[in-house]
Amino acid sequence: MSDKVVTRFAPSPTGFLHIGGARTALFNWLYAKHTGGTMLLRIEDTDRERSTEAATAAILDGLSWLGLAWDGEAVSQFERSPRHREVAEELVRLGKAYYAYETPAELDAMREKARAEGRPPRYDGHWRDRDPAEAPEGVRGAIRIKAPTEGETVVHDLVQGEVRFPNKDLDDFIILRSDGNPTYMHAVVVDDHDMGVTHIIRGDDHLTNAARQTVIYDAMGWQVPKMAHIPLIHGADGAKLSKRHGALGVEAYRAMGYLPQALLNYLARLGWSHGDDEVMSIEDMIAWFDIVDVNKGAARFDFAKLEALNGVHMRAMDDAALTKVLLETLPHLPDGEAFAEKFDERARAQLLQAMPGLKERAKTLVELADSAAFIVAERPLTLDEKAQAILDADARAVLKALLPEFRALGEWTAASTEAVVRAHAERTGLKLGKVAQPLRAALTGRSTSPGVFDVLAVLGREESLGRIGDQID
């Protein structure tokens, strides 16, 4: 047995990989990478009603997109149920657990009664010390753990510190259902133990569970792994993350045009920090991440900051790489499929050429795609409102006067077209903007774009002259 760190990400496949899950996965992954350990993946599919194949696929796909690779094969918790049953039965044999025969209806009644009498709704331990011979005929009971009734259970948490739970508040919870399947509480313990997990990093909504799970570890005489309960992510209004906020699947973030490394950077900084460092690469995160630096308080999800960070990461990429990512991501963006088809080899080259100017004014790949649309726009261009306003009669007259000068131009580059325009402005006494603005509107159909001379160069002589001509006829 080595002392290598083994973490695990254990989502339940009842939906997509949501943003909170992604961050939990990230922290597990970072800690494993940081320490030279491994991160395992376990699909917690014991709830057969709600678990789906599609959800499992979505989670795997989400992790892959983010680049959070797990080690080894993904483990199906459901497939391990014989082992869970075996341990539960051993606990009974050891006298650490027992069969209980109440029906769900009876348990509901028990809880109702307790609530009505102002007592905590806990199992009353009816079968705890009863002779198994008294078991009702033909009824298969559920197995309950014998939780300690006195003292306290202490959870040593790497983030939360030493957390103490009075044992009188722990009841004899069920570890094996009457249908022979384990409950989550039990399956987790058995799996984490069997998989050799050394560090359990998960959301702090599990902190209370940690005490219950400790009871099972103790009963089996197993060593409790190190635990780290990380704070949850809340919506912008401070309430629990819901669909309204950001509890979308990670694929939704891909569709919104975020770069995986930017999303990871943002997520990492939610609840964890490394001094004043804000922008960091994956390598930085791995080098810097440590559980002791994780905060205790929940953080709110802020799209504005994510977006800003995404802009920084896009600008940090070199043009070829960003062009490649944009083209690859296009099919995932809204209406991106049709848009992607327009990018033939020539248009791709133009996109690459325009990229320096495009990337510094886009915060997401969606914006980047949008501002690159002029490259593959069909003539005659559809002008947006502002472009229409710019191209009034005066502006069209300017373009008309400029056109012959462009036609006479030999070498067609950003520099040469700029020279023409500047000379034209000087001669006619117009401000440079008075020429550049109409030009931009005619060329792109928009009022904003990268430098208009770069646009001219990207579009090329023929296309540029054509688009200008369209506007003055």
Next chain:
RNA sequence: GCGCCCAUCGUCUAGCGGUCAGGACACCGCCCUUUCACGGCGGCGACACGGGUUCGAGUCCCGUUGGGCGUACCA
């Protein structure tokens, strides 16, 4: 109800008994500039409240308030 966790600018955070309480996003100015951005400079803006402990508390302790989680034969 009971148990547990949390609490620094609007948001994310630095801080680990002595700081003009720092940074980032957002917002507002100015500069750069053919537009929009990018970039640069500057501004606004916080220790939830009340008690202690201490020569000295954002930092330690207690309480209050406010959030969150758990309390299932869900995970």
